[in-house]
Amino acid sequence: MKQKSDVQQGTLALMVLKTVDVVGPLHGYGIARRIEQISGDLLSVNQGTLYPVLLRLEQEGAIASEWGPSENNRRARFYRLTRAGQTLLKAEKRDWEQTAAIIARFFDVNAKDLA
Amino acid sequence: VRALRRFFTRVLNFAGMRRGDERLREEMESHLAAQTGENIRAGMGLAEARRHAGLKFGTVQAVREDYRAEEGLPLLEDLLLDIRYALRVLWKSPAFTLVATFTLMVGIGANVVVFGVINAVLLRPLEVSDPDNLYQIRLKPWTSGKALTTSYPAFEDYLQRNTTVTGLAGYNGFRGGRLRWGNTVKRASGYSVTGNYFEFLGVQPQLGRLIQSADDRGSNSAPYMVLSDSLWRTAFNADPSVVGSTVRLGKDPFTVIGVAPARFHGTERFGWPDYWIPVLNDVDAKYLQDRKGRPLTVLGRLKPGVTPERAVEDLSAIAAQLAKEYPTTDTGVPLRLIRPGLQGDARDVIRGFLYGVTGLTLLVLVAACANLASLFAARAADRNRELALRVALGASRWRLVRQLMTEAMVVSMVGGAAGLVTASLLLGALNRWQSPPPGQVAVSADTRVYVAALILTLVSGLLFGMIPARQVWQSSPLQAMKRGAVDPTRRHLLSLQDLLLGAQIAICTLLVSASFVAVRGMVRMLHAPLGFQPQGAMLAEMAVSEEGDVLLEKRKAMLEAVRSIPGVTAAGMVSKVPFTGGLRGIPIFPPGTTEFTLNNSVLEPYGLAISPAYFEAAGTRLLSGRDISWHDTVQTPYVAIVNATLARNMWGAAPAIGQRFIVFGHLREVVGVVEDSKYNEIAESPPPAFYLPFSQYEQANTTFVVRSQRAQNEMAAALERTLSGFAPDALIPVQSWPEAMAGALFPSRAAASGLGVLGLLAAMLAVTGIFGMAAYNVSRRMKELGIRVALGARTKHVMSTAVGRPIVLLGIGSFAGLLVCVLASRLLGQIVYQANTRDPVVVLGAVLTMALLGLAASAIPALRALAVDPSKLMREE
Numbered sequence: 001m002k003q004k005s006d007v008q009q010g011t012l013a014l015m016v017l018k019t020v021d022v023v024g025p026l027h028g029y030g031i032a033r034r035i036e037q038i039s040g041d042l043l044s045v046n047q048g049t050l051y052p053v054l055l056r057l058e059q060e061g062a063i064a065s066e067w068g069p070s071e072n073n074r075r076a077r078f079y080r081l082t083r084a085g086q087t088l089l090k091a092e093k094r095d096w097e098q099t100a101a102i103i104a105r106f107f108d109v110n111a112k113d114l115a
Numbered sequence: 116v117r118a119l120r121r122f123f124t125r126v127l128n129f130a131g132m133r134r135g136d137e138r139l140r141e142e143m144e145s146h147l148a149a150q151t152g153e154n155i156r157a158g159m160g161l162a163e164a165r166r167h168a169g170l171k172f173g174t175v176q177a178v179r180e181d182y183r184a185e186e187g188l189p190l191l192e193d194l195l196l197d198i199r200y201a202l203r204v205l206w207k208s209p210a211f212t213l214v215a216t217f218t219l220m221v222g223i224g225a226n227v228v229v230f231g232v233i234n235a236v237l238l239r240p241l242e243v244s245d246p247d248n249l250y251q252i253r254l255k256p257w258t259s260g261k262a263l264t265t266s267y268p269a270f271e272d273y274l275q276r277n278t279t280v281t282g283l284a285g286y287n288g289f290r291g292g293r294l295r296w297g298n299t300v301k302r303a304s305g306y307s308v309t310g311n312y313f314e315f316l317g318v319q320p321q322l323g324r325l326i327q328s329a330d331d332r333g334s335n336s337a338p339y340m341v342l343s344d345s346l347w348r349t350a351f352n353a354d355p356s357v358v359g360s361t362v363r364l365g366k367d368p369f370t371v372i373g374v375a376p377a378r379f380h381g382t383e384r385f386g387w388p389d390y391w392i393p394v395l396n397d398v399d400a401k402y403l404q405d406r407k408g409r410p411l412t413v414l415g416r417l418k419p420g421v422t423p424e425r426a427v428e429d430l431s432a433i434a435a436q437l438a439k440e441y442p443t444t445d446t447g448v449p450l451r452l453i454r455p456g457l458q459g460d461a462r463d464v465i466r467g468f469l470y471g472v473t474g475l476t477l478l479v480l481v482a483a484c485a486n487l488a489s490l491f492a493a494r495a496a497d498r499n500r501e502l503a504l505r506v507a508l509g510a511s512r513w514r515l516v517r518q519l520m521t522e523a524m525v526v527s528m529v530g531g532a533a534g535l536v537t538a539s540l541l542l543g544a545l546n547r548w549q550s551p552p553p554g555q556v557a558v559s560a561d562t563r564v565y566v567a568a569l570i571l572t573l574v575s576g577l578l579f580g581m582i583p584a585r586q587v588w589q590s591s592p593l594q595a596m597k598r599g600a601v602d603p604t605r606r607h608l609l610s611l612q613d614l615l616l617g618a619q620i621a622i623c624t625l626l627v628s629a630s631f632v633a634v635r636g637m638v639r640m641l642h643a644p645l646g647f648q649p650q651g652a653m654l655a656e657m658a659v660s661e662e663g664d665v666l667l668e669k670r671k672a673m674l675e676a677v678r679s680i681p682g683v684t685a686a687g688m689v690s691k692v693p694f695t696g697g698l699r700g701i702p703i704f705p706p707g708t709t710e711f712t713l714n715n716s717v718l719e720p721y722g723l724a725i726s727p728a729y730f731e732a733a734g735t736r737l738l739s740g741r742d743i744s745w746h747d748t749v750q751t752p753y754v755a756i757v758n759a760t761l762a763r764n765m766w767g768a769a770p771a772i773g774q775r776f777i778v779f780g781h782l783r784e785v786v787g788v789v790e791d792s793k794y795n796e797i798a799e800s801p802p803p804a805f806y807l808p809f810s811q812y813e814q815a816n817t818t819f820v821v822r823s824q825r826a827q828n829e830m831a832a833a834l835e836r837t838l839s840g841f842a843p844d845a846l847i848p849v850q851s852w853p854e855a856m857a858g859a860l861f862p863s864r865a866a867a868s869g870l871g872v873l874g875l876l877a878a879m880l881a882v883t884g885i886f887g888m889a890a891y892n893v894s895r896r897m898k899e900l901g902i903r904v905a906l907g908a909r910t911k912h913v914m915s916t917a918v919g920r921p922i923v924l925l926g927i928g929s930f931a932g933l934l935v936c937v938l939a940s941r942l943l944g945q946i947v948y949q950a951n952t953r954d955p956v957v958v959l960g961a962v963l964t965m966a967l968l969g970l971a972a973s974a975i976p977a978l979r980a981l982a983v984d985p986s987k988l989m990r991e992e
Binding site: 027028029032046047048049051052055056059060061070071072074075076077 | 120124125138139141142143144145146148149150152171172173174175177178181182184185
C-alpha cells in the first residue's frame with residue numbers, strides 16, 4: 001500500500017470542496033472530471049483515490065451526499081457542500097494563501113538579500 | 116471538533132459493523148460507466164473504452180482498502196481479529212486454558228479481596244463533610260486500646276481558649292444499655308455527643324432532625340435521641356412514625372427526634388453506634404462537672420491556613436495551663452492530632468497488618484504469574500514451528516509478538532474477570548458476616564476496587580505475556596524449522612523456565628511457612644498466660660441502682676444465691692471484667708501525702724472493685740497474703756490487694772504485705788498480692804493494678820464471674836433466672852468469658868485465618884507449577900524416554916530424566932524461600948503476635964509440606980514416564 005503525502009491529500013480535499021462549492025451538487029465522476037480539467041494531470045491516473053477523500057470529508061461533515069439519477073440514468077451519489085464545509089473552505093483557502101505567500105517569498109529571496 | 120466527529124462516525128461504523136462496500140461498488144460502477152461512455156463518444160471501441168476507464172480509475176482494490184481504512188478503525192479491527200484467533204487457539208487446549216484461568220483467578224481474586232478490605236478500612240474517606248480536615252485530638256503518649264482524651268469541663272476549656280481550630284466536637288462512646296420501645300427490648304450501645312456533633316461533621320438527617328447546638332440548654336434540657344439507620348431498621352422496622360415517640364434507655368425516657376443517614380456511622384470504622392444522645396442528657400451526667408474522668412473523645416477541624424503542628428502547640432499549651440489551674444485532676448500531658456476512624460492508635464497496628472498481608476498477597480500473584488509465564492513459554496516453545504512458519508511466510512515479528520501478547524491478555528482478562536467476580540462475592544459475604552466483637556465495617560467493591568482489579572489484570576498479563584514474546588522475538592525461523600519440536604541443544608544449566616519455577620517455589624515456600632508462623636502464633640496466643648482462666652467461666656452483667664448498705668446487702672444476697680446454684684464451683688463479683696475496655700489509670704499516693712496533685716502521685720494503676728472469692732472464680736492465683744472478705748467494712752481498716760507488677764514497681768523486692776498507699780483519699784494497707792494479668796490486649800506487658808473490696812469502695816457496675824462444671828446454656832439460663840429474681844424487669848446479658856474475649860482475640864484469629872488461606876493458595880500454586888513442569892517435561896521427552904526404556908534404562912534413570920529437574924528445583928526453591936522467611940521475620944512480626952520464624956516446628960513443617968507437595972505433584976508425570984511403552988511410541992509419528 002503506498003502512502004500519499006499529506007500535502008497531496010490535503011490539496012485534493014481542498015479541490016473537492018472548491019469544486020462542489022462552485023458547481024453545486026455533483027457526483028464523484030463529475031468532481032473527478034472537473035478537477036482533471038482544472039489541474040491537468042493530478043487525477044488523470046488515479047481517479048479512484050477521490051472516493052476515500054470524499055468519504056473522509058463526509059465523515060467530517062464538510063460535505064453531505066445522497067443518491068440521485070446521473071446523466072446516463074444510473075444511480076449516482078451526489079455530493080454538496082454543507083454550511084460547515086463552507087466555513088472550512090474559507091479557512092482552508094486563507095491558510096493556503098498564507099502558506100503560498102510565505103513560500104513564494106522564500107523562493108524570491110536571493111543570497112544578497114540575506115547578507 | 117472535526118476530528119472528533121470523524122472519530123465518532125468511525126467508531127459507530129465499527130460498532131455497527133456498517134460497511135460502505137455496497138455504496139462504493141455502486142459509485143465505482145457509475146463512475147466507470149460514465150467514463151466509458153465519454154470514451155466511446157471520443158471515438159473508442161467499447162472494449163478499448165472500458166480498458167481506458169479502468170486505467171484512469173486506478174487499482175480498484177487499493178481504492179477499496181483506502182476506503183475501508185477511512186471508514187472504520189483498522190487498528191481495532193486487527194485487534195479483534197487477534198482476539199478471535201487467540202480465543203480459538205485457547206479453545207483448542209481447554210486444559211491449559213482452564214489451569215491458566217484458575218491460577219490467575221486465585222491470584223487476582225486474593226488481591227482484590229485484600230485491596231477491598233484496605234479500601235474500606237484505610238482508603239475510603241469517612242462519610243462526613245470535608246473528611247480531609249478532620250482530626251482526633253489525643254494524648255501524646257502512644258497507647259493501645261481505647262484510651263480517651265479529656266473530661267467534659269476540659270473539653271469546654273479547649274473549645275473556648277483555642278485559637279487554631281474552627282470547631283471541636285466530643286463524644287463518649289462508652290454508653291450502652293437496654294433500649295425499650297413498646298414491647299421491644301434490645302441491647303444497644305451508642306454515643307452521647309456534644310450538641311454541635313452533627314453540625315460539626317456536616318451530617319443531614321434522613322428523617323426528622325438531628326441534635327443541634329441549640330439543644331444544649333444545660334442539664335435539664337429535653338432528652339433527645341437520634342437513631343442510627345440500622346437500629347431504626349432492625350428494632351423499629353423502619354417505621355417513620357417513631358420520630359416523636361418516647362423510648363427508654365435503661366430507665367430513662369428519651370424522645371426520638373430523627374434518624375441519621377444510612378451511610379453515617381460516626382467517625383469510627385469498627386463498632387458503629389446504634390443511637391446518639393446529647394451528652395447533657397447522659398444517664399450518669401456526673402462527669403459533666405467531673406475533671407477526673409476522661410470520657411470524651413474529641414474531634415477537631417483546623418482553621419484555614421493553620422498547620423497541624425501549630426494546632427498541636429496551641430492545644431498542648433492550653434493543656435499545660437489547665438494542669439496549673441487544676442493540679443489535682445489535669446495532667447497537662449501534651450496533645451497530638453491523629454486521623455480518626457481506627458480506634459485511635461490501633462490504626463498503626465491495623466495498617467501494618469494490612470500492608471503486610473498485601474505484600475504477601477501480591478507475592479501470591481507474582482507466583483501465579485511465574486506459573487503462567489512458564490506455562491506460556493512452554494507452549495510457545497511447542498508452537499515454535501508454527502511461529503517460525505509464519506515468520507518465514509512474511510509475518511512481521513512484531514505481529515507475532517502482538518498475537519502472543521493478545522493471547523496472554525485474553526487469558527489474563529478472563530482470569531481477572533473470574534477473580535473479580537469471586538472477590539466481589541467474598542467481599543459481600545465478608546460484609547454480611549457480622550462478627551460482634553469488632554463490629555461492622557462496610558467492605559464492598561467500588562470503583563477503586565474495580566480499577567485496582569483491572570490494573571492487576573493488565574500488569575500480570577504483561578508480566579507473563581512478555582516471556583513467550585521474548586522467546587519469539589529472539590527465535591530464528593531457520594533454526595526452528597530445522598530442529599523441529601524437540602530441542603536437544605537447549606540443556607543449559609539453568610533455563611528461563613527453571614528460573615521461573617524456582618522463583619515460584621521459593622515464593623510458595625515463603626507463604627507456606629508464613630502461614631505456619633501465623634498458626635503457631637495463634638496457638639501460642641490462645642495459650643498465653645492471661646492471669647485468669649476464661650475457660651469454663653460465665654459472665655453476667657448487672658446494673659444496680661441502690662446505694663450504701665442496702666446495695667451491699669443486696670450484693671451479698673445475690674452472690675449467695677448465685678453460689679447456691681447447683682454445679683457452681685466458684686462465684687465472685689467485679690466492677691469491670693478485663694478485656695471489656697474503658698479501664699483507666701487511677702493515681703495513687705505514698706502515705707503521708709497531703710496535697711493530692713497528680714505530680715505527687717507515684718503510679719497510675721488500674722483499680723477494680725471486687726467481692727470476696729472473685730480471684731477464685733476468675734482463676735487468678737493469690738501469691739501471698741489473704742483474700743478480702745465481707746468483714747472488711749468501712750468500720751475496719753481500709754485494705755487493698757495489689758498485683759505483682761504494682762508490688763514490684765512500688766516496693767521492689769521488699770514484701771508488699773503490710774505496705775500502705777493512698778487512693779481515693781483513704782490510706783489502705785496491702786493484705787494480699789495476686790499474679791499479674793492482662794487487661795486490654797493479649798500482647799500488652801502486664802500493667803500494675805489494685806483491687807478494693809466492694810464493701811469499702813462503692814461501684815455501680817457489677818459483673819458476676821461464675822465458674823461451673825455444667826453446660827454453658829444450662830448455666831446461663833440458671834444464672835439469668837436467679838438474678839432476675841433480684842431485678843424482675845432487667846435484661847441481664849449472660850455470656851461465657853471466652854465469648855466476651857472474642858474481640859480481643861479477633862486480630863490474631865483474622866491474621867491466622869488470612870495467612871492460612873494465603874498459605875493454602877500458595878500450596879496450590881506450587882502443586883500446579885511443579886505438576887505443569889514435570890508433566891510438560893515428560894510429554895515433551897516421551898520419545899526419548901521410550902528409546903531409553905527400549906535400550907534398557909533402569910527405572911531410576913527414567914525417573915531422574917522425567918522428574919529430576921523439578922525435584923531439584925523444588926529443593927533449591929524451598930531452601931531459598933525458607934531463608935527469605937527467616938530473614939523476613941520483621942515483616943511477619945507486623946502481622947502475627949510474637950512471630951518466630953526460627954521456630955523449628957515451623958521450619959520442619961514447611962519443609963515437610965513442600966516435600967509432600969512436590970511428591971504429590973510429580974507422582975502422576977513420573978508414573979506416566981514409567982508406564983511408557985517403547986514399541987507403541989516408536990510406531991507413532
